[in-house]
Amino acid sequence: MRHDFASDNTVGWCPEARAAIDAAQAGATPSYGEDPWTAGAADAIRDLFGTDCDVYFVFNGTAANSLALAALCQPYHSVVCHELAHIETDECGAPEFFSNGAKLWLAGGEDGRLDPEAVRVLATRRSDIHFPTPRVLSVTQATEVGTLYRAEDLTALSGVASSLGMHVHMDGARFANAVAGLGCDPADITWRAGVDVLSLGGTKNGMGMGEAVVFFDRTLSTEFAYRCKQGGQLASKMRFLAAPWQAMLADGSWLTRAAHANAMAALLADGLRARGVELAHPVEANGVFARFSSGDVRALFERGWVLHEVVNGVTRLMCSWATTADDVATLLGDLDDVSELST
Numbered sequence: 277m278r279h280d281f282a283s284d285n286t287v288g289w290c291p292e293a294r295a296a297i298d299a300a301q302a303g304a305t306p307s308y309g310e311d312p313w314t315a316g317a318a319d320a321i322r323d324l325f326g327t328d329c330d331v332y333f334v335f336n337g338t339a340a341n342s343l344a345l346a347a348l349c350q351p352y353h354s355v356v357c358h359e360l361a362h363i364e365t366d367e368c369g370a371p372e373f374f375s376n377g378a379k380l381w382l383a384g385g386e387d388g389r390l391d392p393e394a395v396r397v398l399a400t401r402r403s404d405i406h407f408p409t410p411r412v413l414s415v416t417q418a419t420e421v422g423t424l425y426r427a428e429d430l431t432a433l434s435g436v437a438s439s440l441g442m443h444v445h446m447d448g449a450r451f452a453n454a455v456a457g458l459g460c461d462p463a464d465i466t467w468r469a470g471v472d473v474l475s476l477g478g479t480k481n482g483m484g485m486g487e488a489v490v491f492f493d494r495t496l497s498t499e500f501a502y503r504c505k506q507g508g509q510l511a512s513k514m515r516f517l518a519a520p521w522q523a524m525l526a527d528g529s530w531l532t533r534a535a536h537a538n539a540m541a542a543l544l545a546d547g548l549r550a551r552g553v554e555l556a557h558p559v560e561a562n563g564v565f566a567r568f569s570s571g572d573v574r575a576l577f578e579r580g581w582v583l584h585e586v587v588n589g590v591t592r593l594m595c596s597w598a599t600t601a602d603d604v605a606t607l608l609g610d611l612d613d614v615s616e617l618s619t
C-alpha cells in the first residue's frame with residue numbers, strides 16, 4: 277500500500293533532523309532539558325521570532341495544544357475554536373481533560389478560517405454565572421483544510437479576543453507551511469498579530485517526533501514545566517527532541533522542507549484541476565482537498581493508494597518534505613487509468 281498522500285506524518289525523519297539526532301548521540305549530558313541542545317534550540321526559536329519567549333519541548337501536538345490550553349484556562353472557562361479544529365475533532369477530549377473541564381465552543385467560518393464576527397457572537401451570547409465564560413480563542417495555522425490566515429485576519433481575530441478578555445492560542449502543527457506559503461516574518465503571524473501561545477509543529481515539518489510550546493506572553497507560562505511533567509511530557513533525554521530544532525532552524529531547512537511540501541501540493545492541485553477534479557478549498561499550504569467520484573477513490577485504493585475521505589465526498593491529500601514530483605505523477609497517472617476505465 278502507498279501511504280504517501282494519506283498524511284504528512286507517514287514519512288520518517290528528514291535528513292537534517294536525522295543528522296542532528298546522530299550528532300546529539302555523542303557522550304553523556306545532563307538530562308531533563310539541562311543539556312546544551314535544549315538551550316540552543318530554545319535560543320534558535322527566540323531568534324526565529326525575534327522576541328524573548330518561553331519555550332518547552334513536548335512529544336506531540338495533542339500534548340502541546342492541551343497543556344497550553346490548560347495553562348490559559350480555569351476549569352470553568354471555555355475555549356472558542358473552529359468546528360474543524362484538531363483540538364475538537366482529533367484529541368480525544370485532551371484539552372477538556374488537562375484543563376479539568378474547560379469547554380470547547382465551536383464557531384464556523386469559510387475554508388477552515390474562523391470568522392471574527394462568529395467568534396464575537398458566540399463569545400458574547402451569555403455572560404451569566406450558569407455558563408462557562410470564554411477565556412481563550414484557538415486558531416489553527418495552517419488550517420485543517422490547508423488554507424492560511426493572513427496577518428490581518430489574525431489581527432482582526434485577536435482584536436475581538438482581547439476586547440473580550442480572551443487569550444489567543446495558535447495550533448501551529450503546520451506553522452512552517454504557513455510561513456512558507458505566506459512568505460512572511462514568523463513574528464507577523466504570531467506575537468505581532470496578538471498570538472499569546474503557539475504550539476509549534478516539528479513532526480510534520482520533518483522531525484520524527486516533537487513539538488514546541490512557545491509562550492510569547494511569558495506571564496502565562498508560570499508553572500508550565502510542572503504541567504509538562506505531570507502530563508508525561510518531560511523527556512529525560514530531551515536533547516533528542518531539541519537537537520533537530522536547533523539544526524533545522526540553523527540551516528533553514530525548517531522552511532525549505534515546508535516550502536517543498538507546499539510546492540508538491542500546488543503541483544498535485546494543478547494536475548487534479550487539469551483533469552477536471554474539483555477542489556473543495558484553496559490550496560495555500562501542503563494539503564489538497566479533492567472531490568473525486570467515489571468510484572475513483574475506491575479504484576485508487578484498489579491500486580494501493582491509501583487516501584482519507586474526510587467529509588462526504590472530499591478526500592484529503594497531504595504532501596510532506598519527502599513527496600516527490602514522481603509521486604505526484606504516479607498518482608495522477610493512476611487516476612487517469614482508473615477514470616478511463618470508469619468512462
Ligand SMILES: *Cc1c(COP(=O)(O)O)cnc(C)c1O
Nearest residue numbers: 336337338339362416420447449
Ligand atoms: C497533526 C496535527 C496535530 C498534532 O497531532 P498529534 O498526533 O497529537 O501529534 C495538531 N493539530 C493539527 C491541526 C494537526 O494536523
